[in-house]
Amino acid sequence: MTVTLGDVREAAARLDGVAHRTPVLRSRTLDRLAGAEVHLKAENFQRVGAFKFRGAFNAVSRLDPRRRARGVTAYSSGNHAQAVALAAREFGATAVILMPADTPASKRAATAGYGAEIVTYDRYTGDRVALGAALAAERGLALIPPYEHPHVIAGQGTAALELLEQAGELDALLTPVGGGGLMAGSATAAKGLHPAIRMIGVEPTAGDDTRRSLAAGERVAIPVPRTIADGQAAEIPGELTFSINRRLLDEVVLVDDDEIRDAMRFAFERLRIVLEPSGATGLAALLAGRVRPLPRRVGVVLSGGNIDAVRFAEVVTGGITVG
Known part of the structure; x- marks a missing residue:
């Protein structure tokens, strides 16, 4: 069982007129700090506030x-x-x-x-x-499982499909990785269109099950991660998602909770958008310099913005810690 570019395109047809075609945001300040031309796919503006x-x-x-x-x-x-x-x-x-x-x-x-x-x-x-x-x-x-399902994966891949239609060909794409469905769908779409694109997954330091699994060549289980990025608190990659990501994912980088907080603050203060912790990990990787060498044109999926005002304030000020 696998997922193809054709499956992602079929999902896009089903979603046409139902899902939002979310915007791609640009920031000169971010480009300067990152040292690249950055295109942010703002899935925090999707229905229910996330790519899901x-x-x-x-x-x-x-x-x-x-x-x-x-x-x-x-x-x-x-x-x-x-x-x-x-x-x-x-x-x-x-x-x-x-x-x-x-x-x-x-x-x-x-x-x-x-x-x-x-x-x-x-x-x-x-x-x-x-x-x-x-x-x-x-x-x-x-x-309907959150990621271990070919139709779910194909649907998630439409975010990357749209991004590449909106921004044009990219040298790299950063995507948060939890259970692996967003990355599996995004990599299927992106590599299907542009085989040379560099697919970079981002995980919280405490939840690096995919990074460890890729290094081991098989799925590796970890204790339940304790991180503010609760949407990425997976213990083990999905069997189907890992079978796709081990073929298409080029690397995984890690960000800690403080770097996620910094990215959330940057998004709020400079981009004027609200991101939940998991939605900010790709941006955090850029701001923390985790991607080296950094290609010229980079896409980042901002996966969601579901966080209430009180929790947002507590998270970004360090009032909420996990562990």
């Missing part, structure tokens, strides 16, 4: 209508939860979402606001994959 809507809607749209009518379920720390809830609502279907008990209140409220029922679990002791599968079986629901 692309994959969720594509996957829900591909379900048999009779199966979809029985309802869908997903497990997620927040953005995929909202995306599946909204995608289900678009088709008049119900959604039951399994969420960590410590998910930010704003993400839980937004998910419920799309009409979903929320079931919670402890992310540090519970196995969300097993719990999600059990919930789906018990209630007869279609399970």
Whole structure:
């Protein structure tokens, strides 16, 4: 099972008129600091505030209508939860979402606001994959995983497809890596169009499961990461996503929580946009000089902006720490 450029293009057709075609932002100050021409794909302006809507809607749209009518379920720390809830609502279907008990209140409220029922679990002791599968079986629901699904991956890849249409050919593309779905879809699209493009994944220092897995040549599990980048707190890459990323991902760089905070502040003060921690890791890698040598034309996926005002202030001032 794999994902092709054709799959990403088909997903783009399904998303046309449903998902937002998000803007590409430029900043002379950022270009000067980074030493490159930087094109920022602002997925914080996507529906539900993150790229996740692309994959969720594509996957829900591909379900048999009779199966979809029985309802869908997903497990997620927040953005995929909202995306599946909204995608289900678009088709008049119900959604039951399994969420960590410590998910930010704003993400839980937004998910419920799309009409979903929320079931919670402890992310540090519970196995969300097993719990999600059990919930789906018990209630007869279609399970839409956050990244380990070809239709989800193809949908996520439409962000990179759009970026390359908007900005033209790029020398490199930086993408946050959690479970690996955004990178797998983005790399499929980008390498399919421009084989020489350098695909660079960005992980929080505490959550470097993909970097370790690439070095080992096989999937490596780590303890549940404790980082402010909760959307990237994966313990192990997905089997399907890793099979794609080990072929197409050129390297992974790491950023720590303080560097993520700096990027969030920069985005707010200079770009006038709000990014959640996971959405800022690609920008953090540029500002911290993690990419060397840095190519001339660089794209960065700003993956999301789902964070409430109080938490944003606490994070950027160092009031929230994890560990």
